[in-house]
Amino acid sequence: MKRREFVGLTGFAAGALFLPSFPGFGGNPVDPERLLEQVDPAIKKRLADAAMNAAKSAGATYADVRIGRYLNQSIFTREKQVQNIGSGESYGAGVRVLANGTWGFAATNTVTEAGMAKAAQLAVQIAKANSKVQKEKVQLAPQKGYGDVTWKTPIQQNAFEVPIAQKVELLLAANAKALENGASFVNSSLFQINEQKYFASTDGSYIDQDIHRIWPTFSVTAIDRASGKFRSREALSAPMGLGYEYLTPKAADKIAGPTGTGLVGYKMSYDMLEDAALAAQQAKSKLTAKSVVPGKYDVVLDPNHLGLTIHESVGHATELDRVLGYEANYAGTSFATLDKWKSKNFQYGSKLVNIVADKLQPGSLGAVGYDDEGVKTGQWDLIKNGVLVDYQKTRDQAGILGQDHSDGCSYAQSWQDVQFQRMANVSLQPGKEKMSVDDMIKNVDKGVYIAGRGSYSIDQQRYNFQFGGTVFYAINKGKIDGMLEDVAYQANTQEFWNSCAAICDQSDYRLFGSFFDGKGQPSQVSAVSHGSSTTRFNGVNVINTARKIG
Known part of the structure; x- marks a missing residue:
């Protein structure tokens, strides 16, 4: 037996373990050289068929199989020292079935034909047991099979191929630059993820995807x-x-x-x-820096800051499971209820606000060719000219809105977790008229410019919120007028987005990202990006976070 076939049949790892400080990272320690290995898709197809055949024989009307190899590497440094280097992998399979109109799921790290069949049979048993208490049968939006297809993140250089010494050298050089310029302390890190995911379903899809993500930070x-x-x-x-x-x-x-x-x-x-x-x-x-004087300001928000506000006040608020109340325990539901959507005139924001969901956006964390239900991904409107027009949906949710297709929003953080609705890349479209950041600031008499993410708070309906940032600058009569500190702004989602007064053009458009976005109980993490150009919001309530009340 060839080595790669042996590896594919016996499994790379025993299970998925997480490092406590960094959710989504972990797995079994592995020699970095093995991070470049792949499993032959032909082997994965044979394994998937064994699971699907067993599921159908046991009474399933539908089955899908996800065979996943999840790889990660993390490097941590501080000042002139390397603190930790870790490489991990996790390999296994999850089988999801419909039997008696009810979902069942089972996972295994015994990635052999016998192991896959056993997991499928267990999933059917679970579904049949669940059906005794479920009142309504699951209705899936129709989905054609795609046959044998592949999709890869369009990268130029696989980060796992780069020697660790070269990555360490870069982090230590960044630390040195910080120290040379007056830093007392500095730490830096580099996170890398590769998801090798194979999806097969009784609809007739056999989809092999190779997904890469990277995050340098300090x-x-x-x-x-x-x-x-x-x-x-x-x-x-x-x-x-x-x-x-x-x-x-x-x-x-x-x-x-x-x-x-x-x-x-x-x-x-x-x-x-x-x-x-x-x-x-x-x-x-x-x-x-001066401490900000509380009051009403025009706030000019850099994309690296605004992305988090988009994430919390629009991204999560338009997840249909939150809207329906299916997701409530982890960070709440949503104020953007169905009655607002059905009215067709709910003014979520000003007419400048056009927000799209996009699962194919180049360079984004959430870019995949197909989701974890085998749905081909794309782009769609969530807010158009300020009006709420749609949500983010999976196959078993589309029918609730009277729609006949999923948006491709299903994702699981690993092979051993059941897939469920996760956020697409949700982005604010740039302005149509040519406008630089300086052009925007020229029209601000009294304002604050904010860049970078900071502490934040938002309520259980994604409505009332407060956001801080990393760096703040006063704007006085159309010009930057020194650095500020202790800044945060407060608003509710509808009030905030309706105060949107100007958006820079495409030349300023950039991505913000969340590498470890948590949702669900048991909790899962996913990665998602949010794009925007620099944007101005007029008359926003700015508070001083250092001042005591009373």
Whole structure:
């Protein structure tokens, strides 16, 4: 038997274990050289057929199989030292079935024909047991089979092929840049994920996908030794669905921030050394920055900040399971209820606000060719000219809205987890008229410019919220007027998006990302991106986070 066939039949790992501090990372430790191995799709097809045949023989009317090899590598450094390097893998299969109109699911790390058949039989037994208490049968939107197809993240350089020494050298060089520019402390890390996912279903699909994600990040701290005061600045990188080419800076990818801030935005590549040097300088400046005076301001939000606001107030709010109340225990439901959608005139935001869901957006974390139900992915409108027009759905939800197709929003974090509805990439479309960030700021009399993510809070219906950031600048009579500290803004979702007054054009468009977005109980994580250009919101309530009440 050939080595790759032996590996495919016996399994790479015994199970999926998670590192406590970094959900979604873990698995069994593995030699980095083995991270480049692949399982022959022909073997996976044979294994999937064994499971589907067993499921049908046991009484299933539908079955799908996911065979997954999940790989990760993480590198952590601090100042001049390497703190930890870990490589992990997890390999196994999950079988989901419909029997008596009810779902059943079972997973196994015995990835052999016998092991797959046993898991399928167990899934059918679970479905039949569940059917005794389920009141309504599951209705799936129709889905054609695609036969044998493949999809790969269009990367230029597989990050797992890059020597660890080269990655360590980059992180330590970024640390050195921060220290040279006044940082007291700095830590940096690099996360890499590769999902080798095979999906097969009784609809006739056999889909092999190879998905890559990468996230370089750091945190810089500056200390005033005399007072003991300290301030930090996080990296302004975005995790991306790219290969190691993301860490090879390209001049064409750089976008200048507002004049007077020194900030630089990045599109499809990232200059970690440049950002680390600026971060140290800004952390020092934050030590003496003015504390914001609370009040109403026009806020100008950088894409690396606005992405998180989109994620929380639109992305989660338009997940149909939250809208229906199926998802409530983990971070609540949604204010964007069906009656608002049915009215066809619910003004979610101003007429400038056009927000799309997109599962194929180049460079995004959520980009896949097919979801975990075998649905071919694409793009659709959620909010059009400010009006709520649609939600994010899976196959068993489409019929609830009277629709005949899924949006391709099904995902499971690993082979041993059942797939369920997860967020697509949700992005604000850029403005149609040519506008730079400086052009936008010229029209602001009293405002605050915010870049980078910070602490935040949002209620259980995704309605009332508060967001902070990483760096803040005062805007006075159309110009940047020094750094601010202790800034956060408060609003409700509808009020906030209806205050949207200007959006920069496509040339300023960038992605923000969430590498470990949690949902569900038991909790699962997924990765998702949110794109936007710099955007202005007028008359927003800004608070001072350092001031005590009473």
